Structure formats: structure tokens, C-alpha cells
Amino acid sequence: MTQPHIMLVDGMALLFRSYHATAPMNQFFRKQDGTPTNGVQGFARHVLTAQALMKPTHLAICWDMGSKTFRNDIYDGYKANRPAPPEEMLPQFDMAREISEMIGWKNFGLKGMEADDTIGSLVEKWKGEAQITVVSGDRDLLQLLNPTTTIALTKKGYSEYNPYTLERFHEEYAIRPEQFADVKAFMGDSSDGYPGVKGIGPKTALQLIQKHASVQGVIDAIEQLTAGQRTKIDADREMLQISLELARIKTDLIIEAAIDDLRLPLWDAAKMNHLIVQEYGLVARHATSLFK
Structure with a gap:
């Protein structure tokens, strides 16, 4: 069928x-x-x-x-x-x-x-x-x-x-789709009005998630990052967590249909x-x- x-x-x-x-x-x-x-x-x-x-x-x-x-x-x-x-x-x-x-x-x-x-x-x-x-x-x-x-x-x-x-997403980003929210948490979104981590742009944000899988994975491995990356993340760690909540789309709403x-x-x-x-x-x- x-x-x-x-x-x-x-x-x-x-x-x-x-x-x-x-x-x-x-x-x-x-x-x-x-x-x-x-x-x-x-x-x-x-x-x-x-x-x-x-x-x-x-x-x-x-x-x-x-x-x-x-x-x-x-x-x-x-x-x-x-x-x-x-x-x-x-x-x-x-x-x-x-x-x-x-x-x-x-x-x-x-x-x-x-x-x-x-x-x-x-x-x-x-x-x-x-x-x-x-x-x-x-x-x-x-x-x-x-x-x-x-x-x-x-x-x-x-x-x-x-x-x-x-398939196309995997080819372009080399991450899982659900990890896209973690990338957005680092890079922020100016149109939605949240900054992410100041000084970390789309390319670095993607590289961090490709290597460490998630926001929490990056935080757990923070000693492995460059000195500049550590400084930026430490300065905006609270906003990083907030940005992740804002970026993640809900998929658990109860919709009767x-x-x-x-x-x-x-x-x-x-x-x-x-x-x-x-x-x-x-x-x-x-x-x-x-x-x-």
C-alpha cells in the first residue's frame, strides 16, 4: 500500500x-x-x-x-x-x-x-x-x-x-540533523535575537559539533580547545545553554489529529x-x- x-x-x-x-x-x-x-x-x-x-x-x-x-x-x-x-x-x-x-x-x-x-x-x-x-x-x-x-x-x-x-544534509554538514541545534547554539541567530557565543561563527560552530557531538560534549572537552575558544565559551557559557534551548525545535507536543x-x-x-x-x-x- x-x-x-x-x-x-x-x-x-x-x-x-x-x-x-x-x-x-x-x-x-x-x-x-x-x-x-x-x-x-x-x-x-x-x-x-x-x-x-x-x-x-x-x-x-x-x-x-x-x-x-x-x-x-x-x-x-x-x-x-x-x-x-x-x-x-x-x-x-x-x-x-x-x-x-x-x-x-x-x-x-x-x-x-x-x-x-x-x-x-x-x-x-x-x-x-x-x-x-x-x-x-x-x-x-x-x-x-x-x-x-x-x-x-x-x-x-x-x-x-x-x-x-x-543524505544531502549528511554530505554538507557531516552531523546528524538533531545536532544542528547545537551548532546554532554556538553561532547564535541574529534574526531571532540570540547571540550564541560571541566570536564563534558558523564554521567554527560546525567544527566543534563535528568533533565533540554536542554542546555538552564541547564543554566536557573544553581543555582540548584552543585558548581563544576556551575564553569565548567560558565568557558566554550561560548564554550558550540558553541559545540551545531557543534553537531546539520541540517535537513532543500533543496534537490530536x-x-x-x-x-x-x-x-x-x-x-x-x-x-x-x-x-x-x-x-x-x-x-x-x-x-x-
Whole structure:
């Protein structure tokens, strides 16, 4: 029997990507009541294009739920440098989830968790029962790779991806996927607002984990390191442990769902176009391009 092919989509990543692709040109594609829809329309087009390319049998969209997560409790500076979403984007978060439901895509998100944690827990839940493709622009998700899971990183436009399999990851990094969080703990992540160990960059961070396997392994072998590395790690040892907690994606969330809940409905382009344009009120001249 052929296994299901589940596509798990990082909804936040695609929504923000789509919004920022058009907002600088003031292309907000407003509804008749003035509500902007540019992020939502790009998001829907992106998922539909990925669906056509990757041909999943099942699909789910994963979302952050709220601006604060458990990582903010661990470290006040987590994502503190990110600006608040622009006003034109605010109504599009709920709109994107509503349109996902209309099309038949299952939405998932847990309060206090990020989309990454929901994706990680769904991968862990179904990795033995399905082939899984994760669609996102976030390289942190590489730590979820396994023999049945591919991470398709967005690359250009709506149809170009940079896919990672377990084999490719091993060739490039020479570590296990779960060790990627240990690498991030040393190098930090400026976009997420945590520094890691100051003075240790991506190359050295990877070399340390390749040789010593984990953050704890490096600490246990600290006398074997260079004097400079020892000084840097000793100065930031507390932040190193915090950074590891921030970098590691949760895979143990309890998510009540069955694979069949994610099965894609059968739509033809005309019927879907009518649903979105007529029932939801998106601007027809832009919505028609979503479903070609």
C-alpha cells in the first residue's frame, strides 16, 4: 500500500514572504471594504503551486499562535529586534487561516508555540506512517530531517525550492540533523535575537559539533580547545545553554489529529475560483491568477 504524502507548510513564513514581496510597491490588492489581501493572495498561490509541484495527498498549514511564546519566557531578547507587523498585515493573519479552511487545508497551531514546533511534532508523530515534505524558508527546520522527511526551502518566486534530504544534509554538514541545534547554539541567530557565543561563527560552530557531538560534549572537552575558544565559551557559557534551548525545535507536543484529517479535497479551478472570489470577496483580477 502506498504511503500518504503529507505536505506541512510553514504558514507564517509564506505569509510574511508574500506580504513583503508586494508591499514595497503598495500592491495591497484590497477588497471592496479596503482590507488588504496581498499577503493572503501570495500565500495561497504559493501553497497551491507547491501542491501542484510536490503532489501531496495530505496537507496542513502550521501557524504561530500569538506574538509571545515559551522562548520569550526563556530569554527576554528573543525576537525582540523584529519590528511589529505593519498595519496592512494585521487582518491578513486570520484571513489566511480562514481561506486555508475554505480550500480544505487543515490548520494547526498551539498557543505559546511557534509554527516550527507544531511542524516538528507533526513530523515526529507521522514520520513512520507517511512521506513528509516541509515547505518553509527557515533553515532551522533542517534539524527535523529523517529518512522519510524532506525540507523544501523556498528559493525564488513561487516555484523554485532548495530541497534537503537526509543524505544531502549528511554530505554538507557531516552531523546528524538533531545536532544542528547545537551548532546554532554556538553561532547564535541574529534574526531571532540570540547571540550564541560571541566570536564563534558558523564554521567554527560546525567544527566543534563535528568533533565533540554536542554542546555538552564541547564543554566536557573544553581543555582540548584552543585558548581563544576556551575564553569565548567560558565568557558566554550561560548564554550558550540558553541559545540551545531557543534553537531546539520541540517535537513532543500533543496534537490530536489523524492523518486522514489532512486529506486534500478534490477541487477544479473554476469551483475554487468561485469560492474564493464570490464567497470571500477577494479582488477577482488578482484571485484568478492563484488557481491557474
